Amino acid sequence: MKKSTAIASAAILALPLALASCSGSTPSSGGDADTITVMDYYNNEPDKTMIGEAIDECAATIGITVKRTTVPGKDLIQKVLQQASSKTLPDVLMLDNPDVQQVAATGGLTPFGQLGLDGSGSAQGMIDAGTYEGELYGLAPTANTLGLFYNKKLLAEKGITPPATWDELKSAAAALTSGDQYGVAFSAIATYEGSWQFLPFMWTNGGDETDLTSPEVAEALQLWVDLVKSGSASDGVINWSQSDVKDQFLAGKAAMMINGPWQIPALDADASIEWGSVQVPVNKAGQTPVAPLGGELWTIPQTGDKAKQANAAQLVECLTSDDTEMKLATQRFTVPVRTSLAGDYVAEMPSMEAFVTQVENARSRTGELGEEWPKAATQIYTAIQLALTGQATAEDAFAQAAAG
Template sequence: MISPARRPARHVAARMTATMALVLAASGCAGSTGGGKDSDAEATSLTVLDYYTDAPEHHQWTETLASCGRRAGVRIEHTSVPPASLVPQVLRQASSHTLPDLLMLDNADLQQVARTGALAPLDTFGPLNGATNGATSGTASGTASGIDTRDVTEGILSAGTYDGKVYGLAPYVSTVALFYNKDMLAEAGVAVPRTWDELRAAAARLTRPGRYGMAVDANATFEGTWQFLPFLWSNGGDESKLDTPEAARALRLWVDLVKSGSMSTSVLNWNQADVHDQFAAGRTAMMINGPWRIPALKADEKLKWGVAPVPVPRAGQPPVTPLGGEVWTVPRSDSTARQKKAARVLGCLNTPANTRALAAQHLTVPSRAGVAAEYAEANPSMSVFVDSVKDARVRTARLGVRWPQAATGIYTAIQSALTGRQTPEEALKDAQRIATGAGL
């Protein structure tokens, strides 16, 4: 999640979940973009679909795709759509057997698509891990000898895995952390909070007329769920059973911040961009957000900011944050040649050199552990995110394709508890009913 256009999920996708399963299953899930012969010589171009629109920060993708295409001996026909349009377009293309040769998906959407048979397992194109394509130099793309996944952590690989098979790889990933205004904390004599108790105290001391101490995105979308997950998971809560004391204590923290006046009730309507705007304007001293906000923060020379791990219930424990980002996949088609070429391009996107270059362009974390460590040394503001990614959890890890129901239950509970309609315990009991499909 997620991040925006790297956002963790979109509420449109939640509404489309059941429809996707039916449409893709009925369609047979096989694309027909290639057709014809299976000789590699017949595959001279590939179609690529993502939701990286024409924003300047996404121009690197166009260049990288073209370069990887040249190495695979194909011309890239690259199409981008707005984030909310990707899943509906995949539905339409699946039903008409016109899926692209290479498809990008938010990692939380992968299992829903993979279970229909629309995607090819990446070991179809050779064994994973033991690639002999020279990928460690960053100069070669995936080949029939395998796609190189060496040094990709198990957690990141799981983001592209369904039913024990890897269907997608992420060149980079993201998560969230605590951003804070250095001047405001210094003026108030407040240390950077590391625990929930410290967060409550710091937010209260930083709050004054015209300024709140803390801000989160608590809106009624998957983005609100994404921001709550570090608090839920770090306290031992689990989306597979939401009506627990651990989950209630996490939600109580947010309720207390709002009730005490340390956090605005407007968080119920803010998305992550809104939270950033409040922080940049000096209307909140701290916020939860992702590294994709760093370029805008750096552009404001008057703003002195820092970044720290998301506060945890008890001192000394690492936060458990959600793993965001997109995975690249190879849809099935009736052309083996096109699939092989697409796999080569996918392998190229995930070489060490490209993971670092793309992560630097997007202010995210390279998916290869060794590359990420070097990247953090060169980019200190990213070190918190690199460390958090090590323990980050994939949103679909516990529930798989049932994740959207749980996510809907969570953001519904957040809305109900923060508005005072229900206690955290009551709200989470209803959330559990939503998560299990029992309704209200």
């Protein structure tokens, strides 16, 4: 999850009606069946070019022509609504993985079983993200997740090893805090990014979005409160995006940070910092770190044109093939979704080892609540804000957020 993709309330309410009305509609693009349309939100470089090249290579292999449209992530769902209304949905539609179940629930997407596609060999978390009521609606080439980055020099100067538990994290963060340098940084912003960054702590501790008022969830939130109140983390975390957190780390103002592998190119571009990464610390030694699964799935809308859908299915199959997954993962510092590729990928990209391991146990954000996930995500980041600003205790914050 590189950035927040929050959907406006009006769009959420309109989505089921708008997309349901397009199910079984006339073909979206008409004309030659060997020319299909694709829409995604990779509108920034270098992802725009990397994804475009993968699409073009697959199209050439299949023998089709692809007309691609890219839109900003924040505009994608609104664009889908507009196209559903005008019956001009693309033949292939990329969606952020938490949005797939919500769109599938409208009947606007084609079950992959009808197209001869399945998710065999893919990480279970991503299969869960693309599945709605027992039907698979989307596949992903690569995934991302979260880990703990650390400044090797700063930790070495204090004789500190990368923390593996919460107690070690608090101790290390305190020891690494000095002057304008904080021990650890994370994003607690009031958007889906804040919720996303909290999930590894909540899930690993046994907390669950089906009961956000549980002691396990409160204990995870208390960790963040303790880090901020002690001064080991800046109170600015309530306003920091993940990009801001990366900037703090690069500027030497944070010795450790919670972040994702998409930040690695920026870290590698700064010769002044030597960094390492490990999985997100757990509460008690022996627990398995469980982090959220990020990444986009490629879906096939119900356009009514069977010939185009067949070609669309071939394109999705090619985009999720071994060769394409390895190429995209290597280029974009993401993790191949096919678990059989993990060993070869780590051998080629050793800096990604912690994230490959983390993805093996990563969870889909919609795995428990399906299309109701956005409501829980909003409650999570609201509770975080309440607790970190002293408006509620960690024990009361989630109930207060739900009531508000």
